[in-house]
Amino acid sequence: GQQLNQSPQSMFIQEGEDVSMNCTSSSIFNTWLWYKQDPGEGPVLLIALYKAGELTSNGRLTAQFGITRKDSFLNISASIPSDVGIYFCAGLPNTGNQFYFGTGTSLTVIP
Amino acid sequence: GAGVSQSPRYKVAKRGQDVALRCDPISGHVSLFWYQQALGQGPEFLTYFQNEAQLDKSGLPSDRFFAERPEGSVSTLKIQRTQQEDSAVYLCASSSRLESGTDTQYFGPGTRLTVL
Numbered sequence: 001g002q003q004l005n006q007s008p009q010s011m012f013i014q015e016g017e018d019v020s021m022n023c024t025s026s027s028i029f030n031t032w033l034w035y036k037q038d039p040g041e042g043p044v045l046l047i048a049l050y051k052a053g054e055l056t057s058n059g060r061l062t063a064q065f066g067i068t069r070k071d072s073f074l075n076i077s078a079s080i081p082s083d084v085g086i087y088f089c090a091g092l093p094n095t096g097n098q099f100y101f102g103t104g105t106s107l108t109v110i111p
Numbered sequence: 112g113a114g115v116s117q118s119p120r121y122k123v124a125k126r127g128q129d130v131a132l133r134c135d136p137i138s139g140h141v142s143l144f145w146y147q148q149a150l151g152q153g154p155e156f157l158t159y160f161q162n163e164a165q166l167d168k169s170g171l172p173s174d175r176f177f178a179e180r181p182e183g184s185v186s187t188l189k190i191q192r193t194q195q196e197d198s199a200v201y202l203c204a205s206s207s208r209l210e211s212g213t214d215t216q217y218f219g220p221g222t223r224l225t226v227l
Contacts, residue, residue, distance in 0.1 A: 097167050099156065
């Protein structure tokens with residue numbers, strides 16, 4: 001199945017640093033979601049975006065729905081050790097019910 | 112319950128065995144989704160239910176995979192004659208709106224299936 005291009009694949013950062021990751025698609029999407037997945041658990045929803053250009057924050061997390069509707073990014077400010085995990089974007093195209101997921105960004109925070 | 116629950120959490124099957132995976136969605140959620148997640152990959156769509164109707168099963172990899180949701184609540188994903196390539200985490204998600212594009216999906220913890 002189709003998967004979105006998500007980058008970077010992995011990140012190793014110092015505690016307190018800011019993080020940025022993004023997701024791109026060749027198709028136009030109506031919805032972008034960002035999830036965090038810990039080992040052995042299901043993805044947990046972080047932020048949902050429904051309109052092109054929308055910028056939404058959730059605590060230290062900020063995500064934007066790209067103007068072209070083909071991309072989205074997630075920023076994490078002032079990272080802390082519990083931010084460690086795998087972050088996935090997911091998008092819903094114009095037609096259909098199927099959410100497509102990115103390949104994930106593995107985040108490691110070094111205390 | 113408060114969230115999506117799945118059982119069993121872990122399943123080991125011998126090749127050729129049939130397995131059944133259960134999903135209990137969030138109470139009142141009309142939409143239910145099944146995903147397959149291979150190691151190191153993002154979830155991949157398998158099938159979608161709106162209440163008891165299976166509206167999209169385009170992601171099921173073969174006719175050995177079958178899903179049902181007979182009363183519009185609990186769903187079961189059945190895999191017949193399991194093969195080693197079926198080894199993965201199977202995730203269930205539910206959503207409260209009729210049109211999945213205007214709502215978000217909440218995931219269960221998944222069932223890790225290992226086929227020997």
